[in-house]
Amino acid sequence: MTATLSFGKTETEIKYRLSFEEPNSHLMVVSVSVSGHGKSELDFVLPSWRPGRYAIQNYSRLVQEVSAFDDQNKPIPAKKINKDTWRISISKNQPVTFSYKFYANILDAGSTLYNEEEIYFNGSNLFVYVDGFKHSPVSLTIDSPKDWKTATALKRNPDGSFVSANYDDFIDCPTIISPTIQHHVVTVRNIPFHIWIQGKTNGNILALGESISKIAESQLEFWDGIVPFSEFHFLYHFVDYRNGHGVEHATSTSMVLGPLTDMPDSNNFKSALGTTSHELFHAWNVKKLIPADLVPYDFTKEQYSDLFWFVEGFTSYFDLYLNYKAGILTEAELFADFANQFRIQELTPGNKITSLSESSFDSWLYGYASDGNRNKPISFYGKGEIVGFLMDLKIRSATNGKKQLRDVMLQLYRETVPSGKGYTKADLLRILKSVSGEDFQPFFTEYIDGVTPLPYEKLLAGFGLSLEKEPAPATFRTAAGLDLSRQNKQWVVTNVRPGSPALKAGLDIGDVIKGTETEPIPDTEIDPWLEKVKTNDSVTLEFTRSGETRIAKLENLDPVHYSYKISWKESGKSF
Numbered sequence: 001m002t003a004t005l006s007f008g009k010t011e012t013e014i015k016y017r018l019s020f021e022e023p024n025s026h027l028m029v030v031s032v033s034v035s036g037h038g039k040s041e042l043d044f045v046l047p048s049w050r051p052g053r054y055a056i057q058n059y060s061r062l063v064q065e066v067s068a069f070d071d072q073n074k075p076i077p078a079k080k081i082n083k084d085t086w087r088i089s090i091s092k093n094q095p096v097t098f099s100y101k102f103y104a105n106i107l108d109a110g111s112t113l114y115n116e117e118e119i120y121f122n123g124s125n126l127f128v129y130v131d132g133f134k135h136s137p138v139s140l141t142i143d144s145p146k147d148w149k150t151a152t153a154l155k156r157n158p159d160g161s162f163v164s165a166n167y168d169d170f171i172d173c174p175t176i177i178s179p180t181i182q183h184h185v186v187t188v189r190n191i192p193f194h195i196w197i198q199g200k201t202n203g204n205i206l207a208l209g210e211s212i213s214k215i216a217e218s219q220l221e222f223w224d225g226i227v228p229f230s231e232f233h234f235l236y237h238f239v240d241y242r243n244g245h246g247v248e249h250a251t252s253t254s255m256v257l258g259p260l261t262d263m264p265d266s267n268n269f270k271s272a273l274g275t276t277s278h279e280l281f282h283a284w285n286v287k288k289l290i291p292a293d294l295v296p297y298d299f300t301k302e303q304y305s306d307l308f309w310f311v312e313g314f315t316s317y318f319d320l321y322l323n324y325k326a327g328i329l330t331e332a333e334l335f336a337d338f339a340n341q342f343r344i345q346e347l348t349p350g351n352k353i354t355s356l357s358e359s360s361f362d363s364w365l366y367g368y369a370s371d372g373n374r375n376k377p378i379s380f381y382g383k384g385e386i387v388g389f390l391m392d393l394k395i396r397s398a399t400n401g402k403k404q405l406r407d408v409m410l411q412l413y414r415e416t417v418p419s420g421k422g423y424t425k426a427d428l429l430r431i432l433k434s435v436s437g438e439d440f441q442p443f444f445t446e447y448i449d450g451v452t453p454l455p456y457e458k459l460l461a462g463f464g465l466s467l468e469k470e471p472a473p474a475t476f477r478t479a480a481g482l483d484l485s486r487q488n489k490q491w492v493v494t495n496v497r498p499g500s501p502a503l504k505a506g507l508d509i510g511d512v513i514k515g516t517e518t519e520p521i522p523d524t525e526i527d528p529w530l531e532k533v534k535t536n537d538s539v540t541l542e543f544t545r546s547g548e549t550r551i552a553k554l555e556n557l558d559p560v561h562y563s564y565k566i567s568w569k570e571s572g573k574s575f
């Protein structure tokens with residue numbers, strides 16, 4: 001550690017070095033040298049999950065060729081004692097270097113990648129920690145090509161190395177190093193917001209910068225002087241396939257978005273700004289305002305919380321609301337998003353049996369995948385978003401518009417962040433009552449811990465909003481309760497919804513729909529065909545299962561589903 005930055009008295013030195021094999025091997029070489037540890041046994045542990053994605057990912061599957069050396073460069077055995085941990089024994093306080101190769105060939109917002117175009121890492125995947133020394137400062141030297149540029153929120157020393165106050169901060173700084181990365185800076189309220197773009201775009205990056213200025217201004221205004229960073233880095237990967245997700249960090253975010261070739265003139269651009277807003281809002285909500293269940297992080301196992309709906313759902317609500325405040329979305333677009341979310345939630349079978357709390361707690365089981373039983377999971381993003389909207393309405397109604405959900409966020413932040421212990425559900429209920437004067441426990445019991453359908457109409461009406469519920473002709477799939485997808489030039493059943501005509505008719509996942517007795521199913525656009533072939537709210541379908549032809553008679557097809565529209569009862573109002 002150089003003397004450039006000092007983090008108080010400590011004798012322990014932890015120095016990481018990152019070097020590289022051939023780019024097409026995708027192998028990074030990590031070594032960590034530890035001295036002044038005072039121990040005769042050290043455990044090196046790679047996280048099994050990363051903050052921002054509450055699912056076990058077992059990054060150690062990407063580790064190979066582990067070795068260890070003493071200060072005389074003599075090999076020491078590194079014994080693997082569980083899936084993520086290697087133990088070495090030494091003489092007391094003897095300096096050691098632990099080393100391994102890491103296979104880096106995945107591009108997503110939380111992954112690690114190395115090829116001829118770039119070096120990209122998320123430290124939570126890549127760097128082991130020294131058990132018992134997560135609070136010690138660390139340094140990192142990267143043996144990257146000289147003329148490549150580095151995008152990172154890590155602090156730099158003049159000699160080009162990087163430093164962090166502790167392991168958790170260290171792995172909270174995703175980094176891209178590349179010869180082609182583009183860099184722009186916009187300054188809002190004297191805070192530099194760095195925009196880094198890796199990947200090809202012919203789009204207008206200045207338009208992105210202008211939008212980011214508006215988003216940052218809107219969020220800084222919202223948080224009323226609470227600013228948890230002195231600078232912020234947006235790390236974008238622009239890809240030429242459809243993608244849009246990000247991961248939050250304390251002073252940066254990594255996002256993979258695309259395609260954005262014609263930015264700002266595409267729908268993808270608006271959704272990219274949605275992701276940008278979402279990840280920035282997380283700098284407050286979860287990076288600072290954090291559930292007590294996640295304090296401190298334990299990367300060796302699941303860290304259960306029934307509050308991920310607040311972490312992710314409320315961030316989804318505010319990313320929209322603050323983009324509306326920023327002038328990026330119109331009020332009509334904001335309301336249309338909520339109304340569409342009402343429709344989506346009604347069509348999600350899991351909402352009848354799985355609560356937001358349960359879905360949060362069980363996120364460790366499902367990850368974010370939809371495999372397995374599709375009729376049980378719900379999205380704590382989507383449902384959490386509209387619960388945020390409805391709670392905001394409830395607070396505004398109860399206080400004649402004097403208070404809003406924002407006041408809850410501010411008070412929760414001011415009361416729970418300084419202690420560093422995180423907030424609990426009890427804190428949330430207490431502050432909801434203090435802001436609104438209302439006891440939210442019954443609301444939680446019904447709609448967050450329970451599965452009672454959300455009271456859209458009542459809460460909208462209480463704030464002068466009306467909800468138009470329009471019968472929307474169901475697609476055949478929603479009416480029949482049947483999900484189909486095109487696989488190997490065939491229409492294959494991918495889900496049968498509970499209680500649906502398809503379930504009663506005996507259809508199952510994997511069945512191949514062939515057509516009616518007289519008409520084969522077309523290759524494309526089957527919904528109009530299905531509408532046409534159904535008679536008297538029923539349809540007889542021919543299908544094959546294990547090569548055998550069968551018949552399913554679907555009856556009592558539900559002819560009506562609903563779409564929603566939110567508007568003001570009186571004109572001249574705004575949200």
Ligand SMILES: [Zn+2]
Pocket residue numbers: 248278282311312315
């Ligand atoms: Zn999020």
